[in-house]
Amino acid sequence: MIAISCFFSIVALSLAITFWAASRTKGTNDFYAAGGKVTSLQNGLALAGDALSAGAFLGLTGLIFTSGFDGYIYAIGYSTGIPVLIFLLAERLRQLGKFTFSDVVSLRLNETPMRIFGAVASLIVISFYLVAQLVGAGALIELLFGTNFKVAVSLVGVLMICYVMFGGMMATTWVQIVKACLMLTGAAVIAYLVLRRFNFDVSAILQDAVAKHAKGVKLLAPQAGSYAPFSALSLALALMFGTAGLPHILMRFFTVPNPRAARNSVVWAAGFTNTFYAATAVLGFGAIAILSGDNSAVTADGKIIGGINMVAIHLSRVLEGEVMLGLVSAIAFATILAVVAGLTLAGASAVSHDLYARVVLRGEVDEKQELKISRISTLVLGVLAITLGIAFQGQNVAYMISLAFAISCSSTFPVLLLSIYWSGLTTLGAIAGGSTGLVAALVLTILGPSMWVKVFGFAAPVVTLDPPTLISMPLGFLICWLVSAYDRQTMRAANVPAALTN
Amino acid sequence: MQPGSPITWAFIAGLSVILLGFVLTSTYAWIANRRDRETAGAGVETAIADSAKGEGK
Numbered sequence: 166m167i168a169i170s171c172f173f174s175i176v177a178l179s180l181a182i183t184f185w186a187a188s189r190t191k192g193t194n195d196f197y198a199a200g201g202k203v204t205s206l207q208n209g210l211a212l213a214g215d216a217l218s219a220g221a222f223l224g225l226t227g228l229i230f231t232s233g234f235d236g237y238i239y240a241i242g243y244s245t246g247i248p249v250l251i252f253l254l255a256e257r258l259r260q261l262g263k264f265t266f267s268d269v270v271s272l273r274l275n276e277t278p279m280r281i282f283g284a285v286a287s288l289i290v291i292s293f294y295l296v297a298q299l300v301g302a303g304a305l306i307e308l309l310f311g312t313n314f315k316v317a318v319s320l321v322g323v324l325m326i327c328y329v330m331f332g333g334m335m336a337t338t339w340v341q342i343v344k345a346c347l348m349l350t351g352a353a354v355i356a357y358l359v360l361r362r363f364n365f366d367v368s369a370i371l372q373d374a375v376a377k378h379a380k381g382v383k384l385l386a387p388q389a390g391s392y393a394p395f396s397a398l399s400l401a402l403a404l405m406f407g408t409a410g411l412p413h414i415l416m417r418f419f420t421v422p423n424p425r426a427a428r429n430s431v432v433w434a435a436g437f438t439n440t441f442y443a444a445t446a447v448l449g450f451g452a453i454a455i456l457s458g459d460n461s462a463v464t465a466d467g468k469i470i471g472g473i474n475m476v477a478i479h480l481s482r483v484l485e486g487e488v489m490l491g492l493v494s495a496i497a498f499a500t501i502l503a504v505v506a507g508l509t510l511a512g513a514s515a516v517s518h519d520l521y522a523r524v525v526l527r528g529e530v531d532e533k534q535e536l537k538i539s540r541i542s543t544l545v546l547g548v549l550a551i552t553l554g555i556a557f558q559g560q561n562v563a564y565m566i567s568l569a570f571a572i573s574c575s576s577t578f579p580v581l582l583l584s585i586y587w588s589g590l591t592t593l594g595a596i597a598g599g600s601t602g603l604v605a606a607l608v609l610t611i612l613g614p615s616m617w618v619k620v621f622g623f624a625a626p627v628v629t630l631d632p633p634t635l636i637s638m639p640l641g642f643l644i645c646w647l648v649s650a651y652d653r654q655t656m657r658a659a660n661v662p663a664a665l666t667n
Numbered sequence: 668m669q670p671g672s673p674i675t676w677a678f679i680a681g682l683s684v685i686l687l688g689f690v691l692t693s694t695y696a697w698i699a700n701r702r703d704r705e706t707a708g709a710g711v712e713t714a715i716a717d718s719a720k721g722e723g724k
Contacts, residue, residue: 234677241681248688251695371673386677425703428696435692439685446678 167487168309171495179328179502182339186332192532196333196539197264197514203338203420209433211338212417214345216247216408216438218504219301219474220566222348223497225442226480227473229449230456233374233384236449240442242401246408247438251431254409256424257585265511266415266577267519270584275592277524282596284519286576286603287412290569291512292553294411295505297565299554301474302501308471309478309494315555321501322551328506329513330543334420337506344496344503349437351496355477356444358484359451370447373454379467384453399635403570406638410573410581413504413511452480459483509546516542564615567632571610575602575637583645591656594649602641609633 190196203211221243228236262268267283299318306317328336363369371385378384387397408414418427456462456469462479463469469476478497482490517539522530580599583590610616612627630636 234675234681237681241684244685244688248692251692256699368673375673385673385675425700428699432693432696435689439689443682443685446682 167491168494169491171491172310172498175495175499175502176324178343179324179340179499182343183328183332183336186336186339189335190331190333193264193518193535193539195335196536197416197510197518198419199334199338201420201422205421205426205429206433207338207342208417208421208426208430210345210437211341211420212247212414212430212434213437213441214341214348214500214503215411215414215417215507216243216434217345217348217441217500219298219305219497219500221441221445222352222500223305223474223477225445226448226452226477227469227475229445230452230469230476231473232388233378233380233450233453234387237446238387238397238400239404240445242404243408244439244442245401245405247431247435249405249409250414251428251435253582254415254585255418255427255431258415258418259421259424259427261585262419264416264419264518265514266412266581267515267523270580270595271523272584273588274584274590274595278592278596280519280523282580282599283577284515284524286572286580286599287515287519288512289603290410290573290577291412291508291515292550293565293572294413294569295508295512295550296553296557297569298501298505298508299550300557300560302498302505303554303558304472305474305497305501308475309498314558318554318558319551321505322547322554324502325505325509325550326544326547328502329510329547330540333539334416334510337503337510338420340499340506341503344499345437347496347499349441351481351493352441352444352448354489355481355484355493356447356451358489359447359455359480362455362484363451367447370450370454374450374457377457378453384450393629395635396629396631399630399632402638403567403574403632403634406574406578407570407634410576410578411569412515412573412577413507415581416507416511416514448477448480452476455483456480505550509543509550512546513539513542516546560620564610564620567615568606568610571606571632571634571637572603574634575606575641576600579638579641579645583642589649589653590645591649591652593652594645594647597648598641598643598645601644602637605637605640606633609637 189200194200225236225240228239230236258266258269261272265283265287267280267287270283271279299321302321303314303318306312306321307314312320328340359370360367363373375382375384380388417430421427421430456476456479461470462483469479471478478490478493481493517535521538522528522535576599579602580595583598584595609628609630610633613631613633614626614629615631617623617626
């Protein structure tokens, strides 16, 4: 009952935000970039909200519960993603772009092919991320509230379409801010309750966890790196640079008034996210110490009831009963809603701004028409995501998130970085490098353990690297450089006869 | 870190990475904000000097 009340409160609050934001969304600048009026603290919270998806809240606690420090490595890796943004991209994006990252990559290069590439790469990354989030949302809501999976996915999808279609970036940002506040508070409360149970002695939590976990003392140090060092390095690259290529994260820098606000918002975001990632150790190891042997959370063979993503939910219930369970379930639901809304907005912008307004109509479009196309794109993208989400019911979709990260740091990130910092990059080089990175990430993930073995059921993977970033990301950069060098040489050779005849 | 303590070198290293990320981010922003203020201040001083020159004429 408490869980359902919290659930409806979240829905009502987010719809009220959408209604308020809709009255303030007049043109494309409001729709895509919240009028550029978001403050650095607000944008920092929204950025933190985008970075801390349900995968971070529910997934990381579950990973630490299962693998100990090997799971905590993911939290450490994710924490390096936000600082990369400030050093390499935040200010430059705000200085050079308007609504999407394609605005930046097409500034110095040939606009039409760069926008087509940017939009296609964005849509591929967003599709994998969005479908994975929707499938996760459906499974979670089905488990928490007993709702049918299809109804759950449709409900999340319809709400996501409403936020974006009517409230644009303003609604998406405020839903994200509310969610970030709820999530950070929720995590702080659970961490406090865990620490209080062990008299604020972290060593006692770890000792209890070691005593109760099958891995024993191996729980406290990395194990995966010793037998698969290349996969560990590849994962580190994906977590570190993947965030910097995700379209819905990059869009956040267009919502602030100036580069200084963009820079300061990353400081706020780093403060919030890194505190959260540090706290996941208390949540994860605390869960091992508290939930192990508890029949209401763990089965006789040591598996978590409802799957490993339910560790944080069980922990909150065991710590503080039904009230805490209701609150944490509502936070998980708000987290999913906010992230899928951000993804849908980024996808709709790629279609309406990059493809329709800039490529098809060559920029000769009035604001009302572009806004209409944005809303239609949101609707189409939303319906497509709901359909795919339902089609993927029961599938192992964890690879989709890793695929989104692998593609973003092998495709969009190299092109964006080189277009900002390397004047030698040519349009042909950018398209060739970005496309090679994209295809390499896609093919190598299909041949790797997370798809070849876990989805297709083969005995051994063709490529052992998981994720494939260690190959696909340098390959993307290399092809950008090689093709650009060749392209420049060809252009110089073509110009010589002309210069001689002149 | 005491011998036999459950807080291993891995935790110290991991938490240091998380903390370092925030420290580097904050330091970068602090330096860049200071540079911006100085540039803006120099701009104002130049404008005042220019207007003073204009009045002198």
